[in-house]
Amino acid sequence: MVELKSRAEIERMRVTGRFVADVLSELRERAQVGVNLLDLEKHVRRRIQERGATSCYWDYAPSFGRGPFRNTICLSVNDAVLHGLPFDYTLRDGDVLSMDLAVEIDGWVADSAVTVIVGSASEEDRRLVCATEEALAAAIAVAVPGNRIGDISAAIAGVARSYGYPINTEFGGHGLGRTMHEDPHVPNNGKPGRGFRLVPGLTLALEPWFAATTDRIFTDPDGWTLRSADGSRTAHSEHTIAVTEDGPTVLTLAA
Template sequence: MIELKSAADLEVMREAGRVVAQALAACQAAAAPGVTPKDLDEIAREVIFGAGATSPFLDYHPKWAPSPFPGVICASVNDVVVHGIPGPLPLREGDLVSIDCGAQFGGMTGDAAISFVVGEAAPADLALIDCTTRALQAGIEAARPGGRLGDISHAIGEVARAAGYGQLAFHGGHGIGREMHEEPFVPNKGSAGEGMELVPGLVLALEPMLHAGGRDWFRTDEDGWTLRTDDGSRAAHVEHTVAITADGPVVLTLL
């Protein structure tokens, strides 16, 4: 079932999204050689709980996972695409890091992700992050009333395809609101003009996940959560929570 959000709902979601944006900004500012993903998780916890919000990531336990997720962020490094558990291995100069974070505030949810490089960045990593960001922006621009869900998927997928990057198979964006994951599923590739109609009040978390290898396949670590590229290529993941309004798309996960 898809629940359309009211103007009041969107204002609350904007507050949840602001907490997410603050947590992500704090994580990126703190990331440096020697800092661990677990350190970044602690920083994000302070931001989220300090704002009076809670984490939809912490103890999240979908049916396919062997255990509840132990962090408030997913910290995915280099060839990890998504769902990296924030652990004790220190970050190194040149690591490509993707941080995914959510917050629940006032009964509503925000969800966003950023990718960045620790210290000096290789040009190839910057190009990958730039393309992933452009794919997200293309998806946001397509999120307009009267369009179709496939318009968003097509816009994201075309940016990735034109650059020759692979995408994470079977994964994409999702509806969001009172829960972190709601209907509909938003594929990161598809055909324009197909799928459900986009209407005001629909809120989606759009999240392209691209990697430097051309293949879409992945492998899962023994922890049951961490998804890596099957060829060891580096990956980037960016995300925003986006509301479809009569005036066009509105990003709810900004500072």
């Protein structure tokens, strides 16, 4: 069931979104060579506690994970792209790190992800990260009343194809608001003009992610982290948006 939000409810989601964006901005600065992933996790825990917020990941137990997730952020390194379980790993020069954060404040959720390159960056890795950012921008641009989910999906896929990257549709974007995952599902590939019609009040998390040379993934032995099947590098970008009468509004922007 798709739940539409009022203007006031969207503004409450924006409050959460700004907090999420601010924390991710802090993590961008902290993700340096020599920093341990667990230190980034500790920073997020502290910020959530200080704000009186609630992590959407803590105790999260979907069918695809192994038991409840006991961390507050997903940290995915190099060939890991989604649901990365923070562990005792020290960042190295050239690592590609995706950071995905979902938080609830006063009953309203926002979800966002960024990918950074630690230290020196290869041209190939820059290109991969850039592709996800461009795909996200393209998806947001078509999230207007009257269009359909398929238009968003096709926009993402169009950017992926222009870069020559394969597309996986097992995991993609989703509705959100009172909970982290709501209807509708937003795959990263689709046909224009198909699917649920976009209307004002619809709130979505759009999240293009690509692996450099494969569209297949597998689950790490930790039971959570999803990795590219061939070990190729990955990247992930995400924003929470609202469809409004005036066009798409990004809710996960820093204050």
